[in-house]
Amino acid sequence: MKTEYGHNIFFYGTSDMQNVLMNRNIRELLNKLHKYDTSIWQHAVGTACVSELLLDDMNIYGADREDVITAALLHDVGEIELPQALFKKEDLSKKDYERLYKHPFISAKMTGSFVSNHTIMMILSHHRTRDGRGYGIGIPDEMTEIVKVADVYVALSEPRPYRNAFSVPEALGIMDRLAETGDIDKKIYARLRKYLFCVGGAKQSCHLPHNCNKYAFSV
Numbered sequence: 366m367k368t369e370y371g372h373n374i375f376f377y378g379t380s381d382m383q384n385v386l387m388n389r390n391i392r393e394l395l396n397k398l399h400k401y402d403t404s405i406w407q408h409a410v411g412t413a414c415v416s417e418l419l420l421d422d423m424n425i426y427g428a429d430r431e432d433v434i435t436a437a438l439l440h441d442v443g444e445i446e447l448p449q450a451l452f453k454k455e456d457l458s459k460k461d462y463e464r465l466y467k468h469p470f471i472s473a474k475m476t477g478s479f480v481s482n483h484t485i486m487m488i489l490s491h492h493r494t495r496d497g498r499g500y501g502i503g504i505p506d507e508m509t510e511i512v513k514v515a516d517v518y519v520a521l522s523e524p525r526p527y528r529n530a531f532s533v534p535e536a537l538g539i540m541d542r543l544a545e546t547g548d549i550d551k552k553i554y555a556r557l558r559k560y561l562f563c564v565g566g567a568k569q570s571c572h573l574p575h576n577c578n579k580y581a582f583s584v
């Protein structure tokens with residue numbers, strides 16, 4: 366479904382995403398993100414899309430579902446406040462990382478007046494592990510772990526200035542290790558993994574079901 370939101374964005378979102386975008390503040394913030402950097406905006410939409418797949422698989426509806434989609438769309442929106450050059454660099458200095466580590470707090474501050482407390486908690490803890498590692502603050506709950514799995518998968522599927530996009534088998538190899546170390550939730554990751562089916566021999570092709578396909582890549 367194609368809907369026009371704001372001035373120049375044609376948003377191909379699912380009905381869940383469009384439901385969240387009924388909130389004008391969220392819509393305006395996402396429009397700002399799109400203007401700032403379309404690839405960060407695309408990452409947000411991709412994360413929401415993969416989160417939705419997991420929510421379907423786990424039969425989660427109601428307030429939790431809306432909180433997950435909202436957090437997935439807004440988790441990195443605070444990056445708007447950071448210098449754009451930071452996202453173009455191949456090598457990040459210690460100071461650059463310190464700046465980057467602030468984005469969960471900035472995202473929470475920007476969204477705090479119009480999203481639920483649960484969503485704020487999810488945004489603040491989306492780079493944290495259950496044993497308290499990582500940056501941001503708080504301990505991720507099960508709903509946050511959904512966003513984390515989706516976030517990591519989509520991020521690995523995207524190119525960065527310092528690397529190409531990982532193929533699906535490469536991304537799965539990395540995520541297998543992250544699940545072992547507790548960086549992502551093992552059970553939730555297993556739910557995503559079962560959807561990532563690959564066919565073919567040496568020239569494999571991997572797919573995600575339905576409208577998240579555009580975030581999966583052929584290898």
Ligand SMILES: [Fe+2]
Pocket residue numbers: 440441468491492
């Ligand atoms: Fe983030």
